[in-house]
Amino acid sequence: MLADDQQQPSNDPAGGAPRRRATIHDVAKLAGVSRQTVSRAVNDKGEIDPGTKERVLEAARLLDYRPSRFARGLVRKGTVTAGLVIPDLMNPFFPEVAAGVLEAAERRGWQVVVWDSRTDEAREREALDVLSHQADAVVGYFKNPDDVLARHLGGVPLVLLERGPQQTRFAAVGIDAAAGLAAGLAHLVHAGHRRIGMLDGVHGPAPRRQAFLAEVRRHGLPVDEGWIAMCPEHSVAGGEEGMERLLDTRPEITAVFGFNDLIAVGAMRAARRRGRTVPGDLAVLGFDGLSLGELVEPGLTTLHIDKRQLGRLAVEQVARLRAGEEPMSGADAWVVPELVVRSSA
Amino acid sequence: MLADDQQQPSNDPAGGAPRRRATIHDVAKLAGVSRQTVSRAVNDKGEIDPGTKERVLEAARLLDYRPSRFARGLVRKGTVTAGLVIPDLMNPFFPEVAAGVLEAAERRGWQVVVWDSRTDEAREREALDVLSHQADAVVGYFKNPDDVLARHLGGVPLVLLERGPQQTRFAAVGIDAAAGLAAGLAHLVHAGHRRIGMLDGVHGPAPRRQAFLAEVRRHGLPVDEGWIAMCPEHSVAGGEEGMERLLDTRPEITAVFGFNDLIAVGAMRAARRRGRTVPGDLAVLGFDGLSLGELVEPGLTTLHIDKRQLGRLAVEQVARLRAGEEPMSGADAWVVPELVVRSSA
C-alpha cells in the first residue's frame, strides 16, 4: 500500500539524475491503463475494478506519484487560500489573533498562508507582492498607506486589522479604542488620579492615543503631548524605555496608560526600578488583555480584547468581500475592550 | 491604472448574477487583442506597445481580472508551499518556532500554510489530509504515530518537530533534552537539592521525562514515578494543577522541574499559594526559555531553547528531503538547551 511507505527518500527507483516529478501520465503508462483510470484509482471513486485499482496504486507508489495541486486546482474549483500578514509573532497578542483567523478559515475550508512582516513596511510590500499572486484574499496589519497597499495588491481583496473606517478605504475590523479608554480612564479617575500619562507605541494605531487624549480632556485633566512618551518598540523593553523617559519629563504623574500590555509591563518594571511602587506611587493600565498580565506582580489592570474574535471577524469580512456583499462596518466590525481590574491600577 | 482601484466591491460592472472570475481570455476579448498580449501586459514584459498595454490593463481592471494561480503554477514551476502544523498558538513557545520556520521559508522563497492542531490527534489528521494535497512538504508537531501519519500523508515529505531519530522513521529536528537536563539537574544538585520532583506534560515529548529520570538517578537521588505529576495541559493552569497534586503526594520535595516554562510558572504560583516561598522552600526549574520567565517574580531559572533555530532547522530538513539528500541526523538536527539561571532556582 501507498500508505506504508515511510522511509522518506523513498524516491529514485532508477537511481539517476534528479528526475522530474511523476505525472498521472507516467503512472498510467507504467500501470498500462489510461490516465482517467489512474485518476479514478487515486481519488478512489467507484467504477473501477479492484484489481486494476491495486495495480495503479502500486505503480503510483513506485513512482512516488502525487497529483499536482495546480492541475487539480485548475479543474476543481473551490480551493480558497487567504494570506495573513502578522507584524510581530513575539507579541502574544498576534498569535491569538492569528488563531482566530485560522479557526474561522478552517471552518470555511480555507487555507491560510502566513507572513511575518516584522512591522517593516518594505516587508509588508513584499508580502503583498507574493500573496497577491498566491492568495484569494489578504488580511493583516499594515503600516503602508492605502494607495501603496493597493498598488501591491493587484486587485486582491484586503481586510485591514485594527483600522477604523475613517482611516482606510479598505474593509477593516477594528477595536473600539474610545469605548475602552472611556472605561479605563473612568477607573483611574475614580481612583483619584488626576495626572495621567501615556506610553504610546511607535507604529501602532493612532486611535489609542487619540482616545486617551479625548478622555483625559473630557475629565478636565491636565494633559498635552508632553505627557505622552513614545516607546521605540511594542515590547516590555520598549515600555521600560518609554517609562524612563516619561518619569524624567513628567515625574508628577500618578498613573500611566500603556499602548499595550507589553509596554505596560515594561512601565511597571521601570517604575519599580526607579523606586516607585505600583500601584501605590504609580498606577498602570494596559491594553490587550494578555494572559501575561495575570502572571506579573502586581497583576496588570488592562483593557481586555477578544483577539480571537478579531481574527474571526476579519475572516468574515473576507467572506463578504468574496461574496460581493457589503463588508460589515461600524459596531459590527468592532471588538469592544473590556476593563479587567487587577492590582496595578 | 489598475493600482488605483481601491474601493473593494469594485466588481460587477454589469450588476448581475455572481459572475465567474474573468480569465485572460475575457480580457483579451474586451481589449481586442490576443491572450498572449494580455499576458505580456499583465506580467509587464517588454515587447509590447505602451498604448496596447494601457488598453489591456484598463480592460483587466474593468473585469477585475487576476491571473489564476493554478494555471500559472501549472506552467511556471517553482512555487513551493510548506505546511506547518502547530499544536498550541497560545503557548508562546510555538509562535517563536513558527517565526523560525517562516523566516527560513521566506528566505527560500517558499510559502507556509499554517494549521493549528490544538494538540488534537484527529485535527492533526485533518490537517494532513488537506496539506498532503496542498503542500509540497509538511513540518510540525504530531502526536499520531508514524504509521498513521504516513497514511494521511500520501507521500508528501514530513519533518517532525521535537522527535529524536529513535522515535520516528521520518526526518526530524529535536531538542537535546539529555544535555539540557544534565545542566539543569547539576545546578539543582549543586545548590543542595536532593528531593527533586517533576511536573510532566501529558502529550509532550517523552525525552524530557526520561532525561529527568536518568539524571536524577545518575546523581544517586531518590526518585520514582511518584515524584512525577502529570499536568492536564501545557499551561500555567496545568502547572498549578500538577503542582497541587505533587505537593499533596510528595510534600518533601525541595525542587521541581517543569516540563515547560508555562508549567513551571504555574508551579511557582501554586507553591506560593500553599505558603511555600520560591526558591526558599521550593526551587523551580523550567524548560523553554520563554521571555515570560524574565517577567515573573522570582525570575524563572530555565533551560533556554533557541526556538527560532529549531524552526529554521526544520525547514532545512525539508530542503534536504526535497533535494533527495539525506536529512541531517544526530547533533546537526538538535538544538541544545542552555541553562539560564534567574532567581527561582
Place this chain on the structure above:
DNA sequence: TTGTAAGCGTTATCAC
C-alpha cells in the same frame, strides 16, 4: 509589436 499553437497535469463527459 502582435498573434498562433502547443503544452502544463488534472478531471469530467461521454462514448465504448
Place this chain on the structure above:
DNA sequence: GTGATAACGCTTACAA
C-alpha cells in the same frame, strides 16, 4: 469497468 477527448487558464516558443 475503461478509455478517448475536451476543457481548465495560463505561459512559452515560434511565426507573422
